Amino acid sequence: MPDADSRDGRPRRRPMRRPFTRRDFLRFSGLAAAAGPLAACARQSTSLSGAKTGSAAPTLQIASPNHPVTWPIAADNQPIASGLLPEKNATLQLYNYADYIDPATLKAFEKKYAKYGLKVKVSTFNDTNEALAKIRSGTVPFDIYFPSYDAIGKLVTTGLIRPLNHSYIPNIVNVWPEFQNPFYDGGWQYTVPYTIYTSGISWRTDRVKEDISKRPNPWDVFWDPQYKGKLSVLDDYREAISMVLLREGNTDVNTADTAALQKVQQDMTAMTAATHPRVTITDYSDLPEGKFSLTHSWSGDAVNMPYYLPKNGDASILRYWTPPPGKGLVNNDLMAILRSGKNPVAAHLLFNFLLAPDNAISNFGFTGYQPPQVTLTPAELVNQELIPPNLKPATVLQGYFATGLRTLELPPAVDAQWQAVWQRFKAGA
Secondary structure, three states: OOOEOOOOOOEOOOOOOOOOOHHHHHHHHOHHHHHOOHHHHHHOOEOOOOEEOOOOOEOOOOOEOOEOOOOOOOOOOOOOOOOOOOOOOOEEEEEEEOOOOOHHHHHHHHHHOHHHOOEEEEEEEOOHHHHHHHHHHOOOOOOEEOOEHHHHHHHHHOOOEOOOOHHHOHHHHHEOHHHOOOOOOHHHOOEEEEEEEEEEEEEEOOOOOOOHHHOOOHHHHHHOHHHOOOEEEEOOHHHHHHHHHHHOOOOOOOOOOHHHHHHHHHHHHHHHHHHOOEEEOOHHHHOOOOOOOEEEEEHHHHHHHHHHOOOOOOHHHEEEEOOOOOOOEEEEEEEEEEOOOOOHHHHHHHHHHHOOHHHHHHHHHHHOOEOOEOOOOHHHHHHOOOOOHHHHHHOOOOOHHHHOEOOOOOOHHHHHHHHHHHHHHHHHO
């Protein structure tokens, strides 16, 4: 459970990511060997279902909006039967990033199913490598895991997650239609949506006298010497390199172009010389606590920032900018049921509970990361005081997912190029 903030009694909240990102899943998890090389997958004939032609075994593919994948359901990994009661006196085991689900919402779930004696326990991890090692070891029978969408293929092809029985999750109708048939999991056979977020810039108006959003290219601020020592970039290689690409006008945030990545390296070296940015994921607290004047941020971090201001601090000084639709990153996280879990019925019921509008809003109020709920319009988020008016740009609009840029899984050779750029940057930062 989160620690209480000693300044105002509100729970401390942290962003979902850690320096080792979930997009490192393939390179470090050991699943590459289990799933087979991506190069081999590319040579195999595939159907639209994602199954290798002539084989019942699912083939690992790179899903994208232009190449949607519906993963097959293996004969030995079928959905649970319909109409089952929750497991009696069970403890539902959740495996998640720290402070990425609301304890009060989980208590409400326990209360709803009190006659079955259901309890919920949350275990946390710092990075995907740690999470997967424990999942694969089987030492703890976790029921629910919270992955990002670019890991689903590997989880399916290695048989680590269980297909869903939709009859237990009628509240799926409350989420945006694109998450009822997402490109990474056609027909939502294995996952339900959890949160959505954009990437952008946060700043304090009491320390930054210009409106960053009015710059011809707001990303240029990270190269502006007047902010030397006063800013930070996200400690996430996909996010930071994508930011540099976008600054250059390159919207291919999954590029395999060596020349483009060499140009990124040059620009990152220039950024280090000009502003010497701190590389961190604690922007959500660093900015409101005054360590920096502006930061590279996720939208959910911006929403969290008012809770880290000093007591009686003025939240109106906070701002967030993200590029216009089609010009910036928009991504999402998911929930999946682990095959090794002992309580699949209860897991389905928790998914349904979290997809109910009131519970989704309650959870959002704690995490700061928005769920893709139909009823959560930007005006409603402000009206319910979940987001202050000055941070309204941190809301994620449904239309962003039609045109927004997605950070997809990279083939290993391309990923190695990205990692090399990142490590050279960090070595000099």
